[in-house]
Amino acid sequence: MKLFRTLFVLVMAASLVLAACTPPATPTPEPTKVPEPTAVPPTKVPEPTAEPTAAPAAVRLTCAQPVKVGLITDVSGTLAIYGAHILRSFMLGMEYMAGAPGSAGETFDFKVTQENTFKVEDCEIQVFVRDDASNPENTATIARELIDVQKVNLLVGTVSSGATATLQGIAFESKIPLIVAPAAANDITGVNFNEYTFRVSRNNYQDAINECLYLAKKYKTFVQIAPDYAFGRGSAAAFRDACTLQGGTFVADDIFAPLDTKDFTPYMEQIANSGAEAYIVSWAGGGFVPLMQAAKDQGVTETMALGATFIDNTLMPIWYGNAIGSTNGIIYHYSAPKNPINDFLVKNTKPRYGVNPDLFDADGMNAAIMLVEALKLTGGDVSGAALVKAMEGMTFEGPKGTIYIRPEDHVAIQDMYILKLLNVTDPEANFYEYVETTRPEPPCLLPENLKARCGSLPYGSLSGK
Template identity: 30%
Template sequence: MSRQTYTPRRVLVAVLGLSVAAAFASACSSPQEAANEPAGDGAPIKVGLVYSQTGPLAGYGKQYIEGWKAGLAFATKGTGKVGNRPVEVKEADDAGDAAKAVSAGKDLIGQGYKILAGSTSSAVATQMAPLAAQNKVLFISGPAATDAVTGINKYTFRSGRQSYQDVLAAKSYLPAPSGKKVLVFTQEGAFGKSNADAVKAVIGGAGATVDTLAVPANATDFTGFAVQAKNAKADMIFVAWAGTTATTMWQALDQQGVLGSALVVTGIDQRASWPTFGAAGGKISLLAHYFDGASDNPATAALRQGVSGGKIDLFNPDGFTAAQMVVRAAQEGGDDVDKMVTALEGYSFDGVKGRLTVRKEDHALLQPMFQGKFSGSGTDLKPDLIKALDPADATPPVAQMKG
């Protein structure tokens, strides 16, 4: 694990402008406002970030940590401090392995860390959350999309979207689901199951017949699965996929004619995956957690200043949002975790995606979602915004808080 006290670049402060000043006057406080208030005796606020630095989701982890650093700069106005307390961060690599994540989490808790964040993988997040509850520390999950994190316990929050919100965005492409046939094409595991369950609940609940084609996580040849998908003769194919095999998977679907046989909807992946769609890109309807150009606000500008090449990627906002939430929790709660929890419940603030609200009842993060479509080709392929969905149109049902 590596430890450092972040002192973000002060140049970020310049992009905030009058919009942030106006936000100070709003009824719902902002992380910037919180950072101006005194807190503590100068002792550091220790935050443990457990995420994928290596492993199959390392690309997502890189985006998360970039977003975190930019978000901390934004939320603390470039000081890296909450009041007079520096934010001290120790990073740990879980490599996408739940056992490694829990081990790192236990080590951090043993060192006195009361705030943990990260979890690139859904399988990791569902193991870190119980650890947080057992030890009564704050845990803010990151890119992990599984719905199981929402309402899992009072100490767990999330800084990204959840699968149910993806599916509500997909449903916007099928306004009259009754009598339609939908196929979920996904991977075995927590991520795939979460998506399949959400499609059955949302689109199946609206009258569609929903089937699932779950591909083994270790599969490398997708031709046979693509043939099965085409033979299903679905009206909509919802593709939920993550990781390094996406290129081969999309090639197989295109080669077998799947993309021309049905409405194919998928969540847009990280930038590195865009060229892999090739000529198939324009045949796919995109639902989006985020892509560069989907929003334009002070937080977006601050994030762009802090990421590689000024190009925002899929999970940069999750790290950015996590930093905003940590600043809020530390300012209002000090070192009292229960007070941190109370400070985040019902908290509404302006983030990269727009207005974000932590639902008090189950800690779901209510947020905009986006529709998009690829234009261009090859390395010039890029998503264009079709529509921003209001948080009210992408709100998952309230989950019962488990503990």
């Protein structure tokens, strides 16, 4: 069996060798098939390469005729200290928008000239400056001169809230838009509202909200004192509303003292005995100095926190020397906002005017920026109807950041600040330590016949009740 297997393997191996050595039969070749010519498609002419589409150029501001602006402020009256803020900062705002100083040069001097012309892109803007000395009769006279003689297209002003009320009426009659700076009375965009009045300044309610947003976080019980006239009572009502809404409680009736009070001792005794953690002061005028002295004499400054908005750099050392360490609200201080527009304002104010920007400098610059931005929105159309439409609901950037003009009542929603007072002696008026930024939303205060304009805004008070 073993032999058989061996033979079988040998036979198979031999067969394989023979098969490998035998030449294969030559196959009959098939006729060569000539390939048909390949159809070549016609050459496609390449389409010309499209040039990259450039972004459309921004439309430049163009005005068929020079735009005329009337700036009314206090140069010689009782509020001239604040008029100076507006005058210099408005001109710096126009320069910022134009990219160059106006015809009056880098420093505007009212004694030298009352006109300043700027070129913003392809639009000439002429500014006519007038001094109303915070007297409503003066305001009326110069407003009519600006409208009837100079033919101004817009008005800006003024410092006094009473004078501003007069200006509002004249602007409305003439259908000339008015940008209010820096007057703060609630009534400007409240009971005195008209469609041609806009503001870049805050109102008194925003002061109260700003203050109470901070105060109510630290203190729960309050008492307040205010002067016994419309401003004081309105301010007290706003503070009571704002602080109560934030969870605070007023432990005593509001205290009202005559505006010409010299001795505040009996009023400070009431505050000291109230049991409140903090006392709120709403005061305008020289009475603040004896008020604070009485607070110190009665031990109020040592046992209770002070709630009163900080004021301008000039008067801070006089009025707040006894309040070092207090933390309160302020409309604006040059050290608080951090943005390029405020940087421009700070950089250019001191070298030209000898002081740092002050309490209302942001308002003046915002007024200039707002009017130029409105002109851009209208394409240079200076008609009252076009400007009103552009300004309602507009937003723009200023030294305090984004400003929003509320369309319902033309209130300017804006940043405000909480600062801690460190000193009142710094030569650069760098008095504060930054605490926080707030953005108060006041209620709609329009008269009853215009209540429908308020829409969903709280009406009359923050609670809407």
